Amino acid sequence: GHTSFLIFSASLRDNSINTRLAKLAAQVIGKNGGTVDFAIMSEFDCPSFNQDLEVDNYHPEGAQEFRNRILANDAFIIAAPEYNGSMPGILKNMIDWVSRFRPQPFHQHHALLMSASPSMAGGNRGLWSLRIPLEHLGTRVYPDMFSLATAHEAFDEDGGLKDKTLAKRFEDNLVGFMNLVEASKHYPCIKKA
Ligand code: FNR
Secondary structure: OOOEEEEEEOOOOOOOHHHHHHHHHHHHHHHOOOEEEEEEHHHHOOOOOOHHHOOOOOOOHHHHHHHHHHHHOOEEEEEOOOEOOEOOHHHHHHHHHHOOOOOOOOOOOEEEEEEEOOOOOOOHHHHHHHHHHHHHOOOEEOOOOEEEOOHHHOEOOOOOEOOHHHHHHHHHHHHHHHHHHHHHOOOOOOOOO
């Protein structure tokens, strides 16, 4: 059947370049036959993590929503801004909350990480920090990550990338990930929760 992808940007900003990149990823996946479940970070909003809140099996609604959306799709894609060489605090906070469910929702799910930044490094350091909790939780984080440098001037009016060589690399990156996720659906060792 169809392979489905949860895609979201980890920025809350209205004119976010990461949201633009996430939307482009959604387009490319649709064009290549995949199904997209597009989310915005505000749907996964969680209070500051505090173990004292964890009474009577409490989980914030934003964490429940993320858990449901991870489980409803075959894989997830995050476009994350880089703040101070690392991932945004709201994203790590949400991951910490979601990690408290049993079964633990990140386990054995495939993820692709991408970033956009006005800088020349494209926010790539933030993605290395994001790999740490995800891999700790058993997510199969795709080796290739996509970081869009000088992202504030990289998009054309239709939301595509002006640089056609880069647009091809972006599409190849996504299609490689799609093929892996599709193939892994046939591995008997992976059970959907
Ligand atoms: C930034 N920005 C940034 N950029 C970068 O490439 N490396 C970095 O370490 C940082 N650090 C940083 C810290 C803080 C607190 C802010 C607010 C911003 C710039 C950042 O890439 C830029 O604001 C992007 O536009 C943020 O992504 P969205 O919101 O446009 O998706």
